[in-house]
Amino acid sequence: MCIRDSSGRTQVKAKAMDCLISLGELETSNLLKECLYDYLNIKVVPKVIVATLQVLTELLVNFGGQYFPVREYAKTVAALGESTNGQVRAAVLGYLKEGYKWDKESVLKSMEGLRQAQQEELKKEWKGAVSYTHLRAHETSLHLVCRLLLEKKKKKKNTK
Numbered sequence: 001m002c003i004r005d006s007s008g009r010t011q012v013k014a015k016a017m018d019c020l021i022s023l024g025e026l027e028t029s030n031l032l033k034e035c036l037y038d039y040l041n042i043k044v045v046p047k048v049i050v051a052t053l054q055v056l057t058e059l060l061v062n063f064g065g066q067y068f069p070v071r072e073y074a075k076t077v078a079a080l081g082e083s084t085n086g087q088v089r090a091a092v093l094g095y096l097k098e099g100y101k102w103d104k105e106s107v108l109k110s111m112e113g114l115r116q117a118q119q120e121e122l123k124k125e126w127k128g129a130v131s132y133t134h135l136r137a138h139e140t141s142l143h144l145v146c147r148l149l150l151e152k153k154k155k156k157k158n159t160k
Contacts, residue, residue, distance in 0.1 A: 020055050021062055033068065040076050046085040053077065053091035060098045070103035074110035081118045097125045 023032045039052040056077070059068045074096070081092045100107045100122075111119050 017055065017058060021058060033072070036068075037073065037076070040073070040080065046083070046088050049080060049083075050085075050087045050091045053080075053088075053095045057091070057095045057098050060095070060102060065099075065102040069106075070099040071106040074099060074103070074106045075113075078107075078110035078114055081114055081122075093122065093125055096122055100126050 020032070036052055036056060039048050042048045056068060056073060060070070065071075077092055077095050077099075080088055081096075083089055083092070096107055096110075111122060114122075
């Protein structure tokens with residue numbers, strides 16, 4: 001008999017995410033790229049799309065656009081913003097918000113086909129977003145420490 005445990009599921013999800021991120025580090029991760037792209041197109045299973053978007057977002061957070069360029073996914077992801085599923089739309093917003101920090105032009109171009117309401121929602125999300133590439137181009141070790149402290153402070157403020 002198998003007993004489902006939500007904490008066990010959470011642990012498995014965390015380990016799966018670690019595994020995918022580790023695969024993402026490999027420069028020969030074309031198979032993973034293809035799989036993730038295919039999973040975005042499984043329209044009948046929103047959970048798969050949400051999980052795929054979460055993986056892509058985490059890959060961007062951890063590696064930027066180095067291994068998984070935003071331009072390769074932005075148009076497909078933006079089209080998912082039309083979904084009637086709230087979790088899919090939230091995951092799309094998360095990915096495009098992170099993608100905007102790395103490749104603003106690709107994300108803006110991908111939005112052209114979206115309805116005005118979605119475009120406005122995304123633009124609202126991007127207010128105050130600063131390009132990571134711009135920040136990191138001028139970053140020294142002192143700046144890095146300051147940036148990390150500011151991010152930590154911002155997270156604490158948002159959780160209150």
